[in-house]
Amino acid sequence: MVMIETKAERMVINMGPHHPSMHGVLRLIVTLDGENVVDCEPVLGYLHRSMEKIAENRTIIQYLPYVTRWDYLATMFTEAITVNAPEKLANVPVPRRASYIRMIMLELSRIASHLLWLGTFVADIGAQTPFFYVFREREMIYDLFEAATGMRMMHNYFRIGGVAADLPYGWVDKCEDFCHYFLPMVDEYERLVTNNPIFRRRVEGLGTIGREEAINWGLSGPMLRGSGIKWDLRKVDHYELYDELDWDVQWDTGGDCLARYFVRVREMRESTKMVLQCLKQMPGGSYENLEAQRMQAGPKSEWNSMDYQFISKKPSPTFKVPSGEHYVRVEAPKGELGVYLIGEDNVFPWRWKIRPPGFINLQVLPQLVRGMKIADIMAILGSVDIIMGEVDR
């Protein structure tokens, strides 16, 4: 009897590294059984620029312009960690005003990163329009960044002991304007995406990862919070002055792509609220107000005290990293961004190990896509939110 062979051979195909919906240059070797994914192996290293080795022969000041090239969508965070590490090692104080400026910048950067994530994520699923909508708001954040730092993406704004310069005139007003403008815009995205039946069918129950597993894989950020764990380093580590703000950790229990979507959208709203609070509570208020108070009170005024400075002391080009070692981390939009720093009382750090959130979160991808359809790979990869710049460094 003649049998019709229904079981096809397994096929190994190669996705990327220059796939349009690959986030950067990631290559996936996918083993397929028909349309089902049997296995998937990510191949990294196409964007490797030896960032860690470069750090070993640069002073911190020289190295600062490099770091925005790790995660080029959440640039403020890479700068924050680069100054936090030597700051904590050398016990450099940060004025309160500087800390508030930093928090504003960090939260704006988080919004920008989540916005772009939203755009690419739904574009991966097949909805192109929101991509252009999110760029509209992201552009505004970058306008604000450009006014304060001089560049849209490669800011070079954070310094050891504070920030490079105070906010320009009118910046606080415009930032407030932006926050009030932005919240209805998030509603707009949600109206566009959240309940869209096509979107729901594509992401609901897709790429589920449980609570235990998420911890065991070492995930962080929205990946972890989407799996029902209330873990946010801003609350856990109490860095900067996040304790003075009134905010909640955003989390969800679904563990699937949809949960991660919810976590990120809610985080955008929460960050906007935090920015508004920061703008109100900032010591000295807007820069024009601070100036006015200083002019009025003369050179000996309290407005010249440490709290109201944007930097404690300008770091000298020969700032020495003291001997000692430690690990510093911040909650970046993609997860825990850390630096393990070993200094030996030299201008150059002896070792500068970066713990990028994308790299650690990416390792769970093969497990998530196993057994799924090939079209789901893009949706799951999109929901993991990786940036190859920081995965490869």
Add this chain to the structure above:
Amino acid sequence: MLKFLSKVGAYAKDAVQAAKYIGQGMGVTFDHMRRRPITVQYPYEKLIPSERFRGRIHFEFDKCISCEVCVRVCPINLPVVDYKFNSEYKKKELKSYSIDFGVCIFCGNCVEYCPTNALSMTEEYDLSTYDRHELNFDSVALGRLPTKVTEDPLVTPIRELAYLPKGAMEGHQVDHRQRRAGQRPEELMAESKEGTEA
């Protein structure tokens, strides 16, 4: 039969739900009919770079004391400071200075740390050339100033968000000469004085 009917009912409900939510999304889409485009038509309209914008570097030859601090703080030791020690005056004499903008990343470290403010950053950002060696600027080229967007008759200047008046969200809708957000410190002082006197 009942089972079948309830199935049909559920299906119909699903379809209605789907139609509703898609309609909601379409509402957002059609809402854009009454909004103005926000894109900047580049060669005809240009954004005014911010005051702190870090564009091509401007260099003043006479101010430079050849201290080479700019070289030391640059991530790639880029500026080339060519000087000779004049033993008669016991001073360094600058012979030439150059920065290759094909390599520079416009981080602004050199500008920030130059002790004599010989370096500054201009608002020039369109540096494209056919040959990358043309981007290696010597001290003469570094001393040139770019044309301002606001003074170019062929270009409509548009301001960025941070420089618009309070409440305005879009650069197309406001004249670029209109006053930007934020009061001057002097005005704030005058206001608070009035407050205390009254």
